[in-house]
């Protein structure tokens with residue numbers, strides 16, 4: 562594993578940035594302190610900074626060494642990090658723990674931001690590549706669709722790039738390993754809201770009612786057949802009902818019942834089919850109980866699908882750094898979701914998992930005791946550095 566001297570020299574500083582970011586977590590679209598921090602750092606490296614894309618997003622523009630001579634390639638790539646934190650209270654006790662109750666960097670976006678800043682710093686020293694690197698710092702990855710907001714603000718028109726690249730730290734996967742999926746890597750995450758309308762009345766006279774509680778329990782049972790009977794067992798699907806609300810008293814059959822939950826799929830065609838099966842089962846089952854189901858399926862993040870050629874390049878770069886045996890290419894996708902999916906719908910690219918080891922006390926993402934593993938900072942920075950040199954080689 563070769564880590565450049567520049568990265569080794571700057572590592573203590575980059576680690577400090579990571580800790581500063583960790584202690585200042587901000588929720589989606591509120592990343593004011595964070596985006597100022599990022600912008601100031603980029604400016605101090607001599608990188609052109611554009612703020613305010615997707616409200617709090619930041620893009621840094623760095624051109625290769627030949628750009629000033631009128632030469633330089635026209636190729637451009639985008640490297641993306643996410644900046645937002647989660648609405649939860651940290652239970653760690655170290656010096657750089659969150660300063661704020663109810664806000665925490667529990668997904669490692671502090672580490673992602675620090676690694677991309679580190680790569681920007683190292684690449685800005687010699688600019689020994691040919692073309693343009695866009696450093697994309699996006700807001701609101703955790704459910705707010707900040708990546709989409711930047712695209713809708715014209716990011717790809719303002720900063721035309723040939724490909725986009727992403728990375729997420731992955732606890733539970735050994736340090737110094739990388740996973741690259743050659744297709745789907747993260748699931749589509751959709752939400753449903755259903756109201757089952759019946760007719761209420763006295764609980765002692767059910768014959769005069771159409772009971773929405775009974776209909777709802779039947780629907781929840783019937784929905785289980787989507788995964789068990791309608792689905793190819795090799796194509797993963799999740800249908801989870803997570804909340805049911807009905808009724809106001811022990812002797813009243815209510816007028817209606819509501820339930821909500823989530824559908825996860827890793828194949829865009831399956832996603833469409835499952836939405837239809839879901840709606841059909843809700844409506845038909847309700848009808849069998851004399852009720853009417855009002856169904857909304859609200860689309861969330863799409864499936865995150867890596868592009869084949871770019872994934873091969875990611876594998877090449879990671880193999881050159883970590884050794885081919887440390888690059889996993891056959892892992893199953895995660896049923897979690899990722900809004901880098903929107904960028905990959907517009908541009909070719911690849912999103913990798915960076916092994917983060919067992920972590921302190923073995924905590925996984927979104928745990929109140931999770932902390933980004935600083936050991937992987939130089940590994941992620943090296944990946945970015947090598948990716949730029951390999952995608953934008955000096956001629």
Ligand SMILES: [Zn+2]
Pocket residue numbers: 667668703926927
């Ligand atoms: Zn997360």
Ligand SMILES: [Zn+2]
Pocket residue numbers: 668669670702729
């Ligand atoms: Zn995350």
